[in-house]
Amino acid sequence: MFFFAGFNALYFLVRLEERAQGNEMEDVTRLVRRLGETACDDILRCTEPESGFFRQTIILNMSRRNVSRIEGDETQGRELRATFESATSSVDRLAALSRILYLVRCNLVHGSKRQAGDDERIVSNSVRPLELLLERGIEAVQANRATGGGAP
Numbered sequence: 001m002f003f004f005a006g007f008n009a010l011y012f013l014v015r016l017e018e019r020a021q022g023n024e025m026e027d028v029t030r031l032v033r034r035l036g037e038t039a040c041d042d043i044l045r046c047t048e049p050e051s052g053f054f055r056q057t058i059i060l061n062m063s064r065r066n067v068s069r070i071e072g073d074e075t076q077g078r079e080l081r082a083t084f085e086s087a088t089s090s091v092d093r094l095a096a097l098s099r100i101l102y103l104v105r106c107n108l109v110h111g112s113k114r115q116a117g118d119d120e121r122i123v124s125n126s127v128r129p130l131e132l133l134l135e136r137g138i139e140a141v142q143a144n145r146a147t148g149g150g151a152p
Contacts, residue, residue, distance in 0.1 A: 003130035004105040032095040034140040040090035043132045053125040062107040
């Protein structure tokens, strides 16, 4: 949960620094774009097993599910997975993976995830990519501030 909370705080900080409008999916993309191609390439290389998991798995949106049903909506998860599979640059692939992680985060915070079955695999496959996103994201925010950027 701490990695998801850190991820949330970091993309929100980028939103504030850029005085950006839009939704949180766009905030996630802005954060990843700050990392640059080399860092994105490195993160994807270091998280190949986890990335492979998310290329094969459709994350359901569990925020609007009926409590009596286990199923969630797969529309957004299918779209995100397709974007992840079709992206050509490392930045676009990592942005797509990060938006998938954002959906997992939304399920944890607003929807329903359990510490069992598929949910456990989904969350455990999120840890390493989130760890590297946070590490590189913090570096990118610090570099932005060192060059004159910063929060309002």
